[in-house]
Amino acid sequence: MLVENDASAGSTAKSPRLALPPPTAIRPVLVWRLILGVLLVALLAGLAWADFGSARPGLMMSPLAIAGAFLSAGELVRLFENNHQTPAPSRYLVVPGAVATVLASLAPSFWPFGEMPGAALTGRVGWVAIGLAASCFVVFCAEMRRYREPGSATTRLALAIFGIAYAGGLMGFVAQLRLLAGGPWxxxxxxxxxxxxxxxxxxxxxxxxxxxxxxxxxxxxxxxxxxxxxxxxxxxxxxxxxxxxxxxxxxxxxxxxxxxxxxxxxxxxxxxxxxxxxxxxxxxxxxxxxxxxxxxxxxxxxxxxxxxxxxxxxxxxxxxxxxxxxxxxxxxxxxxx
Incomplete structure (x- = not known):
């Protein structure tokens, strides 16, 4: 705890006081948080209003899910790269894999030729799983092509698949919430x-x-x-x-x-x-x-x-x-x- 001792003219010191941080040390962060928060809420509200009246539910808001997966996957790779104890996966595998997983989860709703083949049997979450499986296949193929010596391939594979599942798979569930329709919905x-x-x-x-x-x-x-x-x-x-x-x-x-x-x-x-x-x-x-x-x-x-x-x-x-x-x-x- 930081304290200040305010000595008097004599040798007697006053009671210690808490040394509060200057307001200027806090204000910029709060200002930026308020500004960006208001802008994000306005963007979300505007897209939700536009999407609510769209002929295809989710069409106007799907770019948010895609952008969220894209940026989150890139930031995950940054975290992996900063941990120098483990080899980081390629962002050129993790980021496209996450985006592809989200696109797969959206595919049945935006299929332009009526009902997408297999959509009824696959179910809502099945397309998220298909996107994950396809992305994992690509990651394995890339690592097989890249492999030269033992010691790092398994770690890169694990981190790449984790990044795709986290940024793309979980975002796929966010997209599926918006796409609830049919039956009682x-x-x-x-x-x-x-x-x-x-x-x-x-x-x-x-x-x-x-x-x-x-x-x-x-x-x-x-x-x-x-x-x-x-x-x-x-x-x-x-x-x-x-x-x-x-x-x-x-x-x-x-x-x-x-x-x-x-x-x-x-x-x-x-x-x-x-x-x-x-x-x-x-x-x-x-x-x-x-x-x-x-x-x-x-x-x-x-x-x-x-x-x-x-x-x-x-x-x-x-x-x-x-x-x-x-x-x-x-x-x-x-x-x-």
């Missing part, structure tokens, strides 16, 4: 829009609630080695705010979008509580997962081009981890129609 994609927005709202409200609660009342460390700033008190505050946000999303916002769940009040409330708890917890785990990767690479941020946020991976880490959990809860009808 209707054909116009409004439930898919609600599912996607619920994921983002729950995860980010959990982050905000945990941050402010932890700053004010946080005492008990949640993960002192990986993320010293996280506390159990903050986690409780994050759950409280995400619960309120879930109820607002699956209540008034659902009514605004024309989504009527026909659930009893008790079933609706139980779904909101379980959704906020499980999706929020998955988001916290995703944040800690990227903290693990950054600490192992001895880097503070996944990138440096987004002042106040660090990088795209720092922005998307909680969403990527929470997406499969949210998708499972929607398709099992824990929430929704």
């Amino acid at each position: 209707g054909q116009d994609g409004r439930w898919g829009m609600l599912a996607l927005l619920s994921l983002i709202v729950v995860v980010k409200s959990n982050d905000i609630g945990a941050y402010f609660t932890g700053r004010m009342w946080g005492r008990t460390k949640l993960a002192p080695v990986l993320s010293p700033g996280k506390t159990w008190e903050g986690a409780a505050g994050g759950f409280a705010l995400s619960t309120v946000a879930t109820m607002a999303t699956l209540g008034p916002l659902a009514d605004l979008l024309g989504c009527d769940s026909h659930r009893t009040p008790a079933a609706w409330l139980g779904g909101c509580l379980s959704y906020a708890a499980l999706v929020g917890a998955a988001g916290v785990a995703g944040d800690l997962a990227v903290s693990l990767l950054k600490r192992d690479a001895q880097l503070k941020n996944s990138s440096t081009w987004m002042p106040g946020f660090g990088g795209v991976l720092d922005l998307l880490d909680s969403i990527l981890f929470a997406a499969p959990v949210a998708f499972l809860m929607w398709i099992t009808r824990c929430v929704g129609p």
